[in-house]
Amino acid sequence: MKKAIAILLVLMMIAPVFAQGAQEKADQPVTIEFWTHEDANRMKLEDRYIEEFKQTHPNVTVNVTRQSAEKLIELIQTAFAAGQGPTMFNLSIEDEYPLIAAGRVAPISYEAVGYKNAQAVKDAYLSGVLDAVTVEDDVYGLPLELTNWSIFINKKVFRDAGLDPEKDYPKTWEDMVEVSKKLVIRxxxxxxxxxxxxxYGYYLVNNVPMVEQLGGQLISDDGKEAIVGEEAWVKFLTFMQNWGPNGENLGSPTYTAARKLFNKDNNDIGMCSTGMYQEARILNDNPKFYNSGEWMVVPYPRFKDAVKDVAGCYYGHFYMVNADADKATQKAAWELIGYMLSHGEEYLKNVGIIQPTTALMNSETYKNMPYSDVFTSDLEKGHIVYYGASSTEIQSMIKTAVEAVMLQGVDPKQAYLQLKASAQEILDEQK
Amino acid sequence: MNKKSGSYSIERKQARWGLLFTIPCLVFFAVFSFYPIFNALITSFTNKQALSRTSKWIGLDNYIYIFTKENGGFSFWNSLRATIEFTLGTFIPMVVIALILAVFLMQLRSPKGAKFLQLVYYTPAVLSSVVAATIWMILFDPRGLINQMSNLLLNTTGKDFGWLVDNTMLQISTMIVYFWKYIGYFVILFITGLAAIPPTIYEAATVDGSSRWHTFWRITLPLLKPTAVLVSIMAMLQCLKTFSTQYMFAQNGAARQPIDVITMNIYFTGVRYGRLGRASAMSIILFIIMLLLTYLQFTVSKTDDVEY
Known part of the structure; x- marks a missing residue:
């Protein structure tokens, strides 16, 4: 008995030491390397969130690296290849999916982001939104933004060309050609x-739906055939050829991106394809233009003979955490993500990005955003962008085909055959 | 006997110091050149993907693939064609014009003027390639200076010469950027070679009544042969390794295919598409091409030392 009491006493004395050890471990310094794309409006918000987070987590240091969206794709891929990936980051899903497939990112630490389990996370978001980042019941990312593109219009440019923007905006791709012919100045x-x-460059999001409207597909439903529907693809490529400098000369990949010019309101672009975030950017870059009411948003056009009512694809930028980071760092990263994403309404109001929780999508804030009805309507008619182990490569192939017909004068049929052969080869390699 | 062993000892001593001084350089090359080459060679026999943690030995499959398949629409043969066209179109004019400019600068009577022009020619070489390409992208824009100048020279109005659109014009555009960027560097190298030719030789030629033209062909050029060989090899290797100009152009909307030089194909295959094994095989082929061409150039030009 005495022996048992003695052991118990010793254990009682030792226990606090272990507890203290555990406490010390929890308070160990943690450094989070956070890589994200540039966005002036988002940067202001997130810098504030990070400071607030650090006040409640004094042991956490957050190093933020911001790069252009295009550059970030390369940096993250290269860093992961070298085993030096950031602790947390975001990319578009078509570029992130290969990281999930290769087991390079960690599943969500559910409690750290404020949920009980995977099902609770899925329930909090719009149905299907997390499918792209769900593997065997585990969720690997949380959406920083879910974006679809509609058409932004500068009303002044329309009126300058003798058109009424409210009535004459293009409803079909054929209208887009005719309206553009009236708007161009040469x-x-x-x-x-x-x-x-x-x-140009975002073919999976913006152009593949044009092919789908005509009855074509990027990948067949069974996943075995690439570039499905010769007639649809050739018609799409012919349309692009006609659009380019060797056709009607209405635009070209070599000109400054339309979206970059739009906010300046310099009478050099009438319309561009972009997402709701553009609204916050117009306000930031050119408040006078924003407040003038001289811009509007209209739906993604259809072809006149469309066989399918499809709008532009939506894509998600998901926050993810590096699987190679130690558990304490992973947990801290998920806590930071959870904290940042708990400000969905502020992201929407200040940055114009949608974090598609059911709560946000049903909120008055979302409904009061200018033209949110247009974006919602297009969102319902669109689908998530194609993502797979080789989505980046397939996008490059479409780019090559479009450039070939637009700039190099290649026959659309020939460009289609080349595209199909190349994409099929990649698809077959994945099997 | 004693004298002989003494000189042997001094030579050994000097050799030891020489070795000591070359060690940092050898270490640098071993770490940053030999190891990557060796590593690329090993990787080229595997199916290594950028994001996967494991890889499999596949022998010569990558080499067979790059010579027989389309590589997603960007075949190695097309890259070889683009690289050869770029190299021939750039390095030959660059070497010839660098030599002409160097001779011109050496003939200038005002040293200040010569120094100023050297500085002007060399300045682009200091710029980062990305910045240079970005500047030229703006100049080649349909509304840019080059297109306007072309219209002015050819007495046309509003013609788009397609500097970034037409296949041939696009290739010429990349050549112009490269030429502009590196010409000054090679001019300086030629000036160094020209300065090393003793003036007494020219004086003797003048006394003998040799014309300037005759002096250039019979004295300057033969005595400049080692420099010319060095410059041509360096220029050729530089052209074979060209990347940033083509990359920036392709990133900004120009078609990739006409300017898809080998280095750019390596970059896209390895970094963008993560196929490190295949990209390594391309790197090794490029390395072999560069090695062979350098050897060939050395052999053809028979670089005996020139003695004055």
Whole structure:
């Protein structure tokens, strides 16, 4: 008995030492390397959130690296390849999915982000939104933003060309050509003002839906065939050829991106494709133009003979955490993500990005955002962008095909055959 | 005998010091050149992907692939064509014009003027390639200076010469950027070579009544041969390694195919698409091409030492 009491006493004396050890471990310094893309409006918010988070987590240091969205893709891929990936980061889903497939990112630490389990997270978001980041019941990312693009219009440019923006805005892609022909100003062959121009480089988001409207597909439903529907693809490529400098000369990938010019309101672009975040950017870059009411948003056009009513794809930027980080760092990173994402309404109001929780999508804040009804309507008619182990590569192939017909004068049928062969090869390699 | 062993000892001593001084350089090359080459060679025999943690030995499959398949629409053969066209179109004019400019600068009577022009020619070489390409992208824009100048020279109005659109013009554009950026560097190298030719030789030629033209062909050029060989090899290797100009152009909307030089294909295959094994095989082929061409150039030009 005496022996048992003695052991108990010793254990009681030792226990606080272990507890203290655990406490010390929890308070150990943690450094989070956070890589994200540039956005002036978001930067202001997130810098504030990080400071607030650090006050409640004095042991956590957060080093933020911001790069352009295009550059960030390369940096993150290269860093992961070298085993030096950041602790937390965000990319568009088509670029993030290969990291999930390769087991390089960690599943959510549910409690750290304020949820009981995976189901609770899924329930908090719009149905299906987390499918792209769900593998075997575990969720690997939380959406910083879910974005779809509609058409932004500068009303002044329309009126300058003798058009009524409210009535004459393009409803079909054929209208887009005709309206653009009226809006363009040329000096000889050189475009001084464009009516509309595509967002070259983002073919999966903005152009694949055009093919789908015509009955084509990027990948067949069974996942075995790439570039499905010859007629649809050739028609799309012919449309792009006609759009380019060797056709109607309405735009080209070599001109400054339309979206970058739009906010300046310099009478050099009439329309561009972009997301709700553009509203906050117009306000930030050119408050006078924003407040003038001289801009509006209209739905993604359809082809006249469309067989499917599809709008532009939506894509998600998901916050993810590096699986190679130690558990304490992973937990701290998820806590930071959870804290930042608990400000969904502020992100929407100040940055114009949608974090698609059911609560936010049903909120008055969302409903009161200018043209949110247009974006919602297009969102319902669109689907998530194609993501897979080789989505980046397939996007590059579409880019090559479009450039070939627009800039190099390649016959659309030939460009289609080349595209199909290349994409099929990549798809077959994945099997 | 004693004298002989003494000189042997001094030579050994000097050799030891020489070795000591070359060690940092050897270590640098071992870490940053030899190891990556060796590593690329090993990787080229595997199916290594950037994001996967493991890889499999696949022998020569990557090499067979790059010579027989389309590589997602960007075949190695197309890259070889783009690289050869760029190299021939850039390095030959660059070497010839660098030599002409160097001779011109050496002939200038005002040293201040010569120094100023050297500075002007060399300045672009200091700029980062990315900045240089960005500046030229603006100049080549349909509304940019180059297109306007082209219209002025050809007496046309509002013609888009397609500097970034037309296949041939696009290739010429990349050549112009590269030429502009590196010409000054090679001019300086030629000036160094020209300055090393003793003036007494020219004086003797003048006394003998040799014309300037004759002096250039019979004296300057033969005595400048080692420099010319060095410059041409350096220029050729530099052109074979070209990357940032083509990359910046392709990133800003120009078609990739006409200017898809080998380095750019390596970059896209390895970094963007994560196929490190395949990209390494391309790197090794480029390395072999560079090695062979350098050897060939050395052999053809028979670089005997020139003695004055």
């Amino acid at each position: 000096e000889g062959d050189i475009l001084v003002r464009r009516g509309y121009d595509f967002r």
